[in-house]
Every structure is written in C-alpha cells, then in structure tokens.
Amino acid sequence: MSRRPEPHYVFALDVGTSKVAALVGEITPEGKLQVVGLGTYPNKGLKKGVIANIDATVQAIQRAVENAEHMANCRARMAHVAITGTHIKSVTKSGVAAIKHREVQQKDVDAVVENGSAIPVPADQQVLHVLPQEFVVDGQEGIQDPVGMSAVRLDVNVHIVTGSVSAAQNLHKCVEKCGLVIEKLVISHLASADAVLTDDERELGICCVDIGGGTSDISVYQSGSIRHTAVLPIAGDQVTNDIAVAFRTPALHAEKIKLQFGCAQPWMVQADEQIEAPSVGDNPPRVFSRHVLAEVIRPRYEELFRYVAKELHRSDMLQRIPGGVVLTGGAAQMVGVVELAEEILEVPVRLGFAHGLEGIEAVSRDAGLSTGAGLLLYAKKMKPELARSAASGGSGGDFLMRVKDWFKGSF
Numbered sequence: 133m134s135r136r137p138e139p140h141y142v143f144a145l146d147v148g149t150s151k152v153a154a155l156v157g158e159i160t161p162e163g164k165l166q167v168v169g170l171g172t173y174p175n176k177g178l179k180k181g182v183i184a185n186i187d188a189t190v191q192a193i194q195r196a197v198e199n200a201e202h203m204a205n206c207r208a209r210m211a212h213v214a215i216t217g218t219h220i221k222s223v224t225k226s227g228v229a230a231i232k233h234r235e236v237q238q239k240d241v242d243a244v245v246e247n248g249s250a251i252p253v254p255a256d257q258q259v260l261h262v263l264p265q266e267f268v269v270d271g272q273e274g275i276q277d278p279v280g281m282s283a284v285r286l287d288v289n290v291h292i293v294t295g296s297v298s299a300a301q302n303l304h305k306c307v308e309k310c311g312l313v314i315e316k317l318v319i320s321h322l323a324s325a326d327a328v329l330t331d332d333e334r335e336l337g338i339c340c341v342d343i344g345g346g347t348s349d350i351s352v353y354q355s356g357s358i359r360h361t362a363v364l365p366i367a368g369d370q371v372t373n374d375i376a377v378a379f380r381t382p383a384l385h386a387e388k389i390k391l392q393f394g395c396a397q398p399w400m401v402q403a404d405e406q407i408e409a410p411s412v413g414d415n416p417p418r419v420f421s422r423h424v425l426a427e428v429i430r431p432r433y434e435e436l437f438r439y440v441a442k443e444l445h446r447s448d449m450l451q452r453i454p455g456g457v458v459l460t461g462g463a464a465q466m467v468g469v470v471e472l473a474e475e476i477l478e479v480p481v482r483l484g485f486a487h488g489l490e491g492i493e494a495v496s497r498d499a500g501l502s503t504g505a506g507l508l509l510y511a512k513k514m515k516p517e518l519a520r521s522a523a524s525g526g527s528g529g530d531f532l533m534r535v536k537d538w539f540k541g542s543f
C-alpha cells in the first residue's frame with residue numbers, strides 16, 4: 133500500500149499596522165500551493181509599519197500564529213516575514229564583468245550582480261533585496277537569463293532595497309519571542325505584487341499599490357522585472373482618524389462607520405441617506421448623512437493618489453505603466469476607491485486579490501491578505517525543490533534538511 137508522503141509546508145507572517153496575518157501553505161503532490169492555515173489578530177504594536185511596542189506585537193503574532201497552526205494542525209518553526217515602513221529605500225545600479233571563457237557561466241552572473249550591488253550602505257541600513265532587472269550581453273539588452281550565452285562582456289541592472297537595521301532587528305526579536313525563526317525578510321511590496329499581478333501585467337508595465345493601515349507600498353514592474361519601489365506614510369488608519377475627528381466619535385466607532393458606510397466618492401451615495409455615530413463621553417449619538425461621510429473620506433484618498441502620481445513622476449515611471457495601476461491591501465477595498473484612483477492617476481485601475489493559491493478562500497477574497505498570500509508564493513518560489521519533491525512523492529535529502537524544522541502534531 134502506498135504511503136501518503138509527508139506534507140510540505142511553507143509559513144508566512146505579515147506583521148501589519150492593523151493586524152498580524154499568519155498563513156500556512158501546503159505544497160500539494162501536484163506542486164500546487166494550498167492555504168491550509170490562516171490566523172489573523174489585531175495589532176496595536178506598530179506605527180506606520182514599524183514596531184513601536186514589542187509586547188503588543190509579540191502578543192498579536194502569538195495569537196495569529198496559534199490560530200493558523202491550529203487550523204493547519206501543524207507547528208511552524210521558520211517563516212517568511214514581511215517588512216515595510218518609510219525606512220525602506222531602493223536604488224537601481226548597474227554592474228559589469230568581463231567573460232573569461234567567452235561563455236556566460238553562473239559564476240559570471242553572480243560576479244556581475246555582486247559588482248552591481250556593491251554600493252555604500254549607511255551603518256543604520258541593511259540590504260534586504262538585490263533584484264537583478266535585466267542583463268545586457270555584449271550590448272544586447274533585455275536578457276533575463278544569460279547563462280550559456282556567448283559573450284565577452286556582461287552588464288546588469290540591479291534594484292537594491294535597503295531597510296533600517298533596528299526595524300529589522302525588532303521584527304526578528306518579536307518573531308523569535310514567539311518561538312519562530314525568520315527564514316527570509318521580504319518587503320511587503322514584493323509579496324503583495326507577487327500575489328495580485330499577472331505575468332502579462334508585469335511584462336507590459338504596471339504599478340501595484342498596497343494600501344494598508346499605516347503605509348501604502350508601491351512597486352512598479354516592466355518587462356517582467358521590478359523597476360521601482362517606494363513607501364508612502366498615508367493609508368487607511370488616517371481615514372479612520374479623519375472620521376473620528378470630523379464626527380467627534382471614538383476611533384473604534386469611526387472604524388466601524390468607515391467599514392459599514394464608507395465611500396470615497398460622494399457622488400456614489402444618496403444625499404438623504406442618514407447614519408448614526410456614537411459620540412465621545414456621555415454626549416448623545418449624532419446623526420449625519422452618508423454623503424457628508426464620503427466628503428470626509430475622499431480628501432485623504434485623493435491626497436494618497438496625488439502622492440502616488442508624484443512618486444511615479446519623480447521616479448520617471450509614469451511612461452512605464454501602460455497596464456495602469458492595481459490596488460490591493462485592506463484600505464483599497466473602500467467603495468469608490470478604484471474610480472477615484474482612475475480620476476486622479478488618469479490610467480486604468482483595478483482592485484487586485486491574491487491568485488495562484490488554493491485552499492482557504494478568504495485569502496483570495498480579502499485584499500488585506502495579499503501580502504501574506506504573496507509571502508507564501510515567494511516562499512514556494514524560493515524552494516523549487518519542495519515543489520519537485522512533492523510532485524515526485526519523495527523527500528530529497530536537501531529537502532529533508534530544510535523541513536526538519538517542521539513537525540506534524542495535534543493541538
């Protein structure tokens with residue numbers, strides 16, 4: 133009788149400003165990615181994507197992880213973890229190498245990428261990603277994989293992403309306090325884009341904006357490669373704060389009103405539609421029109437999209453995105469946001485949900501889970517041997533070494 137092979141798992145942790153999301157993915161024998169565990173928990177420990185309270189963050193991670201582990205009936209030891217915040221900077225550089233044996237070998241590729249990524253990094257920053265954009269083989273541009281090509285000179289353009297050392301260390305600290313090890317820190321932009329963009333969009337030229345609670349993460353792709361990344365400190369929590377201030381209602385109520393009645397385009401709601409907001413203290417609840425609420429919400433989203441336009445213009449990316457913009461992240465789900473973004477950015481805009489994963493459906497229906505879903509996809513991509521091993525029903529030596537950190541058990 134054939135024995136069912138041991139499940140092959142990948143684990144993702146998105147420590148966001150609004151919530152922590154923990155996801156467990158299983159690589160099926162067919163090599164597909166199935167989400168088998170999901171845990172989310174509100175997070176009060178972050179400010180604009182950066183840890184401001186260790187204890188609160190640890191507690192939120194613990195709860196989210198426990199829920200995901202319980203659902204998947206497995207225990208996580210290593211995770212791909214998302215990092216964001218305005219401390220994340222990026223720069224594009226080029227590198228060059230002479231090809232000794234007239235044919236490009238892997239070691240030449242490594243050498244040219246190393247040459248391109250040799251930039252001075254300030255002491256308080258660390259390199260998070262070195263992402264080759266394209267290779268140029270003896271002047272021929274747009275080469276994705278030059279290994280095996282005849283050449284005397286190899287050039288590369290690399291996108292280098294750096295982040296604050298202390299922000300990364302605090303993330304490590306919080307995750308380790310929960311008994312987990314960070315396998316790879318991945319900037320949220322990359323993870324979200326991996327989850328929601330299609331290959332065609334990435335080829336044509338597209339901008340992805342993940343609008344979260346504390347930050348909005350921008351990534352631009354063209355010809356299949358990353359071209360630009362940026363983080364803006366404007367997102368959903370400010371919208372909630374605007375509502376709280378405008379209607380003098382506690383933040384908790386403002387959030388509920390936003391989710392239930394919010395709209396970013398005043399013309400989309402009826403002028404006579406009334407809603408009620410509890411006041412602070414003993415004051416009686418206040419009644420106001422949904423139209424007025426939309427008038428409070430719109431300016432913040434408008435400000436965000438004007439900054440996105442400015443960033444695309446500043447980085448010379450506007451001409452590179454004929455595919456337009458894909459919005460994702462929790463706050464992109466506000467009614468009327470896609471229409472507003474189209475109005476301001478003057479390009480086609482769509483709302484993006486995670487695709488390429490099976491299993492728990494909520495992951496592909498909640499744009500706030502795009503980063504977590506993208507981390508799972510990223511983890512799978514980084515471990516092709518897992519997919520191969522799952523497909524062959526076996527467990528290779530290297531694979532066993534890697535997954536020894538996982539064990540199946542009941543809780």
Ligand SMILES: Nc1ncnc2c1ncn2[C@@H]1O[C@H](COP(=O)(O)OP(=O)(O)OP(=O)(O)O)[C@@H](O)[C@H]1O
Binds near residue numbers: 150152344347369462
């Ligand atoms: N349906 C919805 N309509 C409008 N806003 C929403 C909706 N669902 C969630 N949000 C808002 O999205 C924000 C949270 O988004 P998300 O879960 O992507 O943030 P996060 O990943 O925790 O934060 P960040 O990425 O900024 O660190 C909150 O401001 C929340 O109010």
Ligand SMILES: [Mg+2]
Binds near residue numbers: 342
């Ligand atoms: Mg997020």
